[in-house]
Amino acid sequence: MASVASEKKKQKREKHTLSELKAMGQQLLTSRAHVNNLPLLLSFITPNSPPPYALESLLSLQSFFTPLIPQLPSSSKQPDADPDPEFIYLTWLRSKFDELTQCLTDLAVSSQSDGALREVVLDSIMEFVKVGNAGKFNTSVYHKLLRAIVGLIISSVVRSELGVDDIVLDMLAEKYFNYVDVRYFTCSSFEKLARTLEKEVDKIVFSLTENKEVSQDVNDLVLRPSIELSIQKMYKLLACIQPLKDVEEKLEMWNDSGISSQDKEGKYKKSNDNVLSSKNAAKKMKQKFTKAWISFLSLPLPLDVYKEVLVTLHQSVISHLSNPIMLCDFLTRSYDIGGVVSVMALSSLFILMTQHGLEYPNFYNKLYALLEPSLFMAKHRSKFFQLLDSCLKSSLLPAYLAAAFCKKLSRLALFAPPSGALVIIALVHNLLQRHPSISFLVHREIGPDTTADTSAENNTPDGASKDLFEEKPGIDHFKNEENDPRNTNAMRSSLWEIDTLRHHYSPPVSRFALSLANDLAVRSRIPEIAVSDFSSGSYATIFGDEIRRRVKQVPLAFYKTTPTCLFSELDFPGWTFRDDHQDTSAKRKRVDSV
Amino acid sequence: MAKSSSTGSAKKKKSKGKINKKLSSLNSDSKKIKGPKENPFESIWSRRKFNILGKKRKDDERRRIGLSRSLAIQKRQKTLLKEYEQSTNAKRQLKLKKKSKFNLSDGEEDDFEIQGGGYFPERDDFEDDEPFYGDYYDDELPDGRNKRQFNPHEAEGDPDSRSAEEQNRPKTKKEVMEDIIFKSKFFKAQKAKEKEESEQFTEQLDKDFASLVQSEALLSLTQPNKMSALNSLVNNRNSNDAAKKEVAPRMHNKVSIQHEKPDHYDKLVSEMALDMRARPSDRTKAPEELAQEEKERLEQLEEERRKRMAAGDGDDSSNEDADNSEDDVGEVSKQISHISGDDLGDSFSDVIPKTKAVWIDDLLTKNSVTDPEAEDDPTSGEEENDNEEDDDDDDASEDEEGEGSEESSDEDEKAQPLKDSEQSDEEQIDLEDEEDDDRDDATGKKVIMENQKKILVTKGNQNNDSGAFRVKPIVKEDVHKRGELPYTIEAPKCFEEFSALLENYSDDQVVEAIRRIRTYNAIAVAAENRKKMQVFYGILLQYFAVLSSTKPLNFKLINMLVKPLMEMSTETPYFAAICARQRLLRTRTLFCQDISNTGKNCWPSLKTLFHMRLWSMIFPCSDFRHAVMTPAILLMSEYLMRCPITSGRDIAVGSFLCSMLLSVSRQSQKFCPEAITVLQTILRAALTNRQRYEASQLCHLMELKALKPLLHMQERVEDINSLDFLTLMDLPDDSPYFTSDNFRASILCAIIRCLKGFVDINEGFKSFPEIFLPIAKILDGLAEEDLMPDALKVEIKDVSQVIEIKSEEFQSLQLPLRIRKQKVIKTAIPKFEDNFVKGRDYDPDRERVERKKLKKQLQQEARGAVRELRKDNHFLFEVKERDKARMQEEKTEMYGKYRAFLQEQEHAFKSGQLGKNKKRRR
Numbered sequence A: 001m002a003s004v005a006s007e008k009k010k011q012k013r014e015k016h017t018l019s020e021l022k023a024m025g026q027q028l029l030t031s032r033a034h035v036n037n038l039p040l041l042l043s044f045i046t047p048n049s050p051p052p053y054a055l056e057s058l059l060s061l062q063s064f065f066t067p068l069i070p071q072l073p074s075s076s077k078q079p080d081a082d083p084d085p086e087f088i089y090l091t092w093l094r095s096k097f098d099e100l101t102q103c104l105t106d107l108a109v110s111s112q113s114d115g116a117l118r119e120v121v122l123d124s125i126m127e128f129v130k131v132g133n134a135g136k137f138n139t140s141v142y143h144k145l146l147r148a149i150v151g152l153i154i155s156s157v158v159r160s161e162l163g164v165d166d167i168v169l170d171m172l173a174e175k176y177f178n179y180v181d182v183r184y185f186t187c188s189s190f191e192k193l194a195r196t197l198e199k200e201v202d203k204i205v206f207s208l209t210e211n212k213e214v215s216q217d218v219n220d221l222v223l224r225p226s227i228e229l230s231i232q233k234m235y236k237l238l239a240c241i242q243p244l245k246d247v248e249e250k251l252e253m254w255n256d257s258g259i260s261s262q263d264k265e266g267k268y269k270k271s272n273d274n275v276l277s278s279k280n281a282a283k284k285m286k287q288k289f290t291k292a293w294i295s296f297l298s299l300p301l302p303l304d305v306y307k308e309v310l311v312t313l314h315q316s317v318i319s320h321l322s323n324p325i326m327l328c329d330f331l332t333r334s335y336d337i338g339g340v341v342s343v344m345a346l347s348s349l350f351i352l353m354t355q356h357g358l359e360y361p362n363f364y365n366k367l368y369a370l371l372e373p374s375l376f377m378a379k380h381r382s383k384f385f386q387l388l389d390s391c392l393k394s395s396l397l398p399a400y401l402a403a404a405f406c407k408k409l410s411r412l413a414l415f416a417p418p419s420g421a422l423v424i425i426a427l428v429h430n431l432l433q434r435h436p437s438i439s440f441l442v443h444r445e446i447g448p449d450t451t452a453d454t455s456a457e458n459n460t461p462d463g464a465s466k467d468l469f470e471e472k473p474g475i476d477h478f479k480n481e482e483n484d485p486r487n488t489n490a491m492r493s494s495l496w497e498i499d500t501l502r503h504h505y506s507p508p509v510s511r512f513a514l515s516l517a518n519d520l521a522v523r524s525r526i527p528e529i530a531v532s533d534f535s536s537g538s539y540a541t542i543f544g545d546e547i548r549r550r551v552k553q554v555p556l557a558f559y560k561t562t563p564t565c566l567f568s569e570l571d572f573p574g575w576t577f578r579d580d581h582q583d584t585s586a587k588r589k590r591v592d593s594v
Numbered sequence B: 001m002a003k004s005s006s007t008g009s010a011k012k013k014k015s016k017g018k019i020n021k022k023l024s025s026l027n028s029d030s031k032k033i034k035g036p037k038e039n040p041f042e043s044i045w046s047r048r049k050f051n052i053l054g055k056k057r058k059d060d061e062r063r064r065i066g067l068s069r070s071l072a073i074q075k076r077q078k079t080l081l082k083e084y085e086q087s088t089n090a091k092r093q094l095k096l097k098k099k100s101k102f103n104l105s106d107g108e109e110d111d112f113e114i115q116g117g118g119y120f121p122e123r124d125d126f127e128d129d130e131p132f133y134g135d136y137y138d139d140e141l142p143d144g145r146n147k148r149q150f151n152p153h154e155a156e157g158d159p160d161s162r163s164a165e166e167q168n169r170p171k172t173k174k175e176v177m178e179d180i181i182f183k184s185k186f187f188k189a190q191k192a193k194e195k196e197e198s199e200q201f202t203e204q205l206d207k208d209f210a211s212l213v214q215s216e217a218l219l220s221l222t223q224p225n226k227m228s229a230l231n232s233l234v235n236n237r238n239s240n241d242a243a244k245k246e247v248a249p250r251m252h253n254k255v256s257i258q259h260e261k262p263d264h265y266d267k268l269v270s271e272m273a274l275d276m277r278a279r280p281s282d283r284t285k286a287p288e289e290l291a292q293e294e295k296e297r298l299e300q301l302e303e304e305r306r307k308r309m310a311a312g313d314g315d316d317s318s319n320e321d322a323d324n325s326e327d328d329v330g331e332v333s334k335q336i337s338h339i340s341g342d343d344l345g346d347s348f349s350d351v352i353p354k355t356k357a358v359w360i361d362d363l364l365t366k367n368s369v370t371d372p373e374a375e376d377d378p379t380s381g382e383e384e385n386d387n388e389e390d391d392d393d394d395d396a397s398e399d400e401e402g403e404g405s406e407e408s409s410d411e412d413e414k415a416q417p418l419k420d421s422e423q424s425d426e427e428q429i430d431l432e433d434e435e436d437d438d439r440d441d442a443t444g445k446k447v448i449m450e451n452q453k454k455i456l457v458t459k460g461n462q463n464n465d466s467g468a469f470r471v472k473p474i475v476k477e478d479v480h481k482r483g484e485l486p487y488t489i490e491a492p493k494c495f496e497e498f499s500a501l502l503e504n505y506s507d508d509q510v511v512e513a514i515r516r517i518r519t520y521n522a523i524a525v526a527a528e529n530r531k532k533m534q535v536f537y538g539i540l541l542q543y544f545a546v547l548s549s550t551k552p553l554n555f556k557l558i559n560m561l562v563k564p565l566m567e568m569s570t571e572t573p574y575f576a577a578i579c580a581r582q583r584l585l586r587t588r589t590l591f592c593q594d595i596s597n598t599g600k601n602c603w604p605s606l607k608t609l610f611h612m613r614l615w616s617m618i619f620p621c622s623d624f625r626h627a628v629m630t631p632a633i634l635l636m637s638e639y640l641m642r643c644p645i646t647s648g649r650d651i652a653v654g655s656f657l658c659s660m661l662l663s664v665s666r667q668s669q670k671f672c673p674e675a676i677t678v679l680q681t682i683l684r685a686a687l688t689n690r691q692r693y694e695a696s697q698l699c700h701l702m703e704l705k706a707l708k709p710l711l712h713m714q715e716r717v718e719d720i721n722s723l724d725f726l727t728l729m730d731l732p733d734d735s736p737y738f739t740s741d742n743f744r745a746s747i748l749c750a751i752i753r754c755l756k757g758f759v760d761i762n763e764g765f766k767s768f769p770e771i772f773l774p775i776a777k778i779l780d781g782l783a784e785e786d787l788m789p790d791a792l793k794v795e796i797k798d799v800s801q802v803i804e805i806k807s808e809e810f811q812s813l814q815l816p817l818r819i820r821k822q823k824v825i826k827t828a829i830p831k832f833e834d835n836f837v838k839g840r841d842y843d844p845d846r847e848r849v850e851r852k853k854l855k856k857q858l859q860q861e862a863r864g865a866v867r868e869l870r871k872d873n874h875f876l877f878e879v880k881e882r883d884k885a886r887m888q889e890e891k892t893e894m895y896g897k898y899r900a901f902l903q904e905q906e907h908a909f910k911s912g913q914l915g916k917n918k919k920r921r922r
Helices: A002-015 A018-030 A037-042 A051-071 A085-109 A115-131 A139-150 A167-176 A180-210 A212-240 A278-297 A303-320 A324-337 A340-355 A363-369 A373-377 A381-391 A399-413 A418-434 A436-441 A448-457 A461-466 A496-501 A507-521 A539-548 A580-593 B002-014 B016-034 B065-078 B080-100 B108-117 B119-156 B159-168 B173-214 B216-221 B224-250 B254-260 B264-274 B287-311 B314-325 B329-334 B336-342 B344-351 B356-370 B372-376 B385-403 B405-429 B437-464 B471-482 B495-501 B507-520 B529-548 B555-571 B573-596 B606-618 B629-642 B648-665 B673-684 B689-698 B725-730 B741-761 B768-784 B790-813 B846-911
Strands: none
Touching: A018 A037, A018 A051, A037 A051, A037 A085, A051 A085, A051 A115, A085 A115, A085 A139, A115 A139, A139 A180, A180 A212, A180 A278, A212 A278, A212 A303, A278 A303, A278 A324, A303 A324, A303 A340, A324 A340, A340 A363, A340 A381, A363 A381, A363 A399, A373 A381, A373 A399, A373 A418, A381 A418, A399 A418, A399 A436, A399 A496, A418 A436, A418 A496, A418 A507, A418 A539, A496 A507, A496 B768, A507 A539, A539 B573, A539 B629, B065 B080, B065 B846, B080 B846, B287 B507, B495 B529, B507 B529, B507 B555, B529 B555, B529 B573, B529 B606, B555 B573, B555 B606, B573 B606, B573 B629, B606 B629, B606 B648, B606 B725, B629 B648, B629 B673, B648 B673, B648 B725, B648 B741, B673 B741, B673 B768, B741 B768, B741 B790, B768 B790
């Protein structure tokens, strides 16, 4: 049937020229008599039809429907037993209109069609959305559009293959997200979409667990990427939504009638729709916004989206949520993941802890576990170091914890790039200044009397383990691999690493280490170092500093006899530097002589 | 003073009214007078008579106490006295106001006023007296000083002056005669004395000579056969010495006779005359002069070459010469004097006027004809400057005689337009040469390729001259193309010019050309050459870059470029540093672009490595902070840290970078965490999977870069060759060589050695065990492997043992940090200061010193203030006293007057003349 229809359409298309289409549109607009042109025109609005045709028919149809929309009955209404012919006509129009919007969304979403056309299509959809529901915001159409864009039409065969950076998304975000109501309805429909998506994912997971052997790879290959794609798209749109400020003077509305009037439940329906205090709108917006985010965050996010989410959360989201504590599930989960993700989650978590009274057990243990060498190459290290510094600010921290952090950080400095070493020195400096109780890390007297004591105590088994440090002061008892700061033995160690850093090849590092040692030598208190001065350092900054430094004098290397070759094998054991050129020429010689 | 003032006041009193009017004018007058005439005390300088040990000398040590005192008094007069007067005036006025209400002025007040104002005139009177003394002293003092200065001379009794005095008066005849006798005696004595001295001196010389002969110094200077003669001579002399000593005093006359006899010594002397005579050496020339000379020499050579090229008739004679001196050439070039002996026959007269340079030139033209292979001599380019000149000259001039100069000049003319066209093409292509390195590499490559082709062709020619008939035309063409190097080469302005210049020359000639450019445009010759040479330095650096990125690599030429580059860097160090920094910056930006492009291999290219190495040779690596080396080291470390290791080639480059860092940080013993980390990572790539897992458990720090087991040995390898860096760099990423076990074994070997180096230089670090123990564990794992070659196993074990031993040593010896300053324990042992200076505070506590200083200053100031106050008081007191005295005097005077009046009255009364006498008295 469908094939026949399409064939017919094809024939039609072949038959009709552009001018004929135009004429048909004119006819449609002029009188009801030509209403049968409607399905014909409708048939051109498909991704397959050539853009001029689609455009032409779209224009005619749009101008046909725009005045009619307010009169159209809702599609859900059941036809009466005794239908009025006018009513039947309108119902028919309604069905055609639904068909049109469906076609339009298909067109807008299909990646094959022309970009300009899709822009026009999107515009017209939004026009319909504006007046679609009896002069009010047409939620269902909009929802369908978003759904199509996100690509969640499971039932339909044609999956949306829109890329993340498709123009439709950009356009939607740029052009329409300025309007409060658009944003509002985006949020609400995203909430729904996220729920359905979650179910979808559950289903997949369920099916995976049910019959692993059947379609695991199929699922993996087909579904997972598509879901990830839709999540990415959702994230993109969601991130574009600017949450309302609490007090906003003027709200730009796409549809004049405002938000509350559109509420389906009608709970908030008021006598006069237009008189809606902006405060109220902001409150509602906030709620929707929160719901959308929360439901979105419950989705299984792919890693790259996850990271981006973590970045945006503390920057722009948390402050606009109605109840930020709701994020704590998500954040604690991500903080527990470890690695870079935890580092990134820390900043949001920190906000929750400091501003919203979240209590997090074993926070410091987990923070301690985050200290890894990869930290120094991570993208968001700057923020992390600052947070680390402020987390360790409290003078109520137990000495063992401070010592463990000190020791662990300085251990890391032995393998970190120069920028990392700088940060670490600053952090350690601050720690030592804040916690006089751990000054033994940099200064420990081993008097003769204590050694005598230990020799006496050595007989008892307890004493032997206890005074291990005094017995062999040169051994570092710090357990680097231990993840619990309580068990690291940092209290029995000493900060030899700082001394080692004084020999670092990079002048800023060695100088900084030296100044740290000098500062510590004086007993007086020295103001803390601002970690933010160093936290954003990298090879680029250090290199840039060195290059920018004015060249005052250039000493040269001194040789008794100027060396004549670039590499000497004495300097490079295990390497030879045969003269390749000579070698080949020698070979050639040989060849020639032969 | 008081007296004088009183007398003054007495004087003034007589002319009260006048003074009142003239007061101001007089004052000014007195000032005028006062100006030139000074207080004699002011001109007295207090001089320090003795130096007192350890006492600091204050400003110039000479002070005029009198002057400062009078200055102080003047100051007080200006300030304090004025104040005082004002206050007294005010008081008086107050009094006056009170009194004047009731009292009429009775003249007393006026008097007082006059007297007060009269103070100045009093002073003036005093001053008036002064010049009397002042003049006296002013005249006297300098004289006295002069006298004192001259005194010592007089005491010595200057003979001249005395004789002059004596000459003034006429001499008696006797005196004249005595004088003459005395003079002759004196001269005789002097002669005898001189003779004696010269004898002693010759004796001394003989002794010295003997010792000299026995020493090594002369031996090295003279020829061996003469040495023996000398020795015998000395021995003879020694044996004769005893006898001579006895003879000498008696027979002074015989010495001359002895001289006439042919002595051993004389023989020797005559023989030595034939030897190369020691010429007075030129004074050591300033570097500028040397450079200038060098330049002139090149110019001269060039001129002559042109002459020869134009005339073409000088060849015959030189050819003739060549036959004669063929055998001697080698010797000749070593010793110039010998040729004069050998060549006596034909051109002795010519030899002398010719300059040295021309000589060499002539010789070398001969040389070149006889020795066509000289050009191939690889050492010719590399010898030191002095020898280099000779050899290089023959390089350049070798071909001209054989081929005839006309052809070559034609060729030159033909070649010129060709070159030009090429050059213009190139210019079009690489306009942005300066900016874009890659591009200049590309075009440079073309140039080089051509160059090399030619070189290869020529090499082929020379090797094939026995057979191959087809070679002949090529030989000719080739020779034309190469032509000869001009002696004077202007410094090229751009890279194209330079590459065009070098187009047809061999490697040695290229280096020689560079050398000539450098001498011709030496900075020492002219200041404006500095700019030229800087441009040229940039070009040369570019040439270096181009060469190092060409394929096939001309490593020999690169090596030969190192020396001129280094030497030029010493001439313009600042510019060299700027160039290096710019290149570093560009390299880094490229690297950043590469690393953001995932999938692109971002390890440094051969060119970058060569540059790094070059800079680390030019600039000192051990500086704490160096304009070039610090960023260079940073960049190397960054490469190590950020480049992912994915293939065997990456490992090779990485480990090579590590060894470069090692060589850079060896001297200063710096800590390079990146290099050690990379070495550790690479070593882990040699472990099996199971071991790797264990190792990662052990040092979970190293999850930064987990590697595939790229270096894990698959089969047994017997021999370990050291890797050839250049061929390795030439191989593509996926070359099968990188997966061969041979490569694995050799790279492991190189890495282990590099690691050893790091262990050695980092052994002083306090966290040595923490840094190296994990590596030792990996090494142990490696040593356990069956497939590891035995030799490698030994080395691995060796290194890991070294690490373990050192770690243990550390752990047993190391103490926890004691950064805090110790409290100083009081000791009874006195501390002695070298170079103790009295007055300096040696207190170790700076704060206390500061406090002490402040206290002292305060005390000083307080004392000064008190002193000033006291002086003020004193001054005021004096003034008041003076006033009081004056008042007293006036009072007594008045009293006397009145009393006299009263007495007169009384007397008159008593005598009854009252009334009667009235008339008479009036």
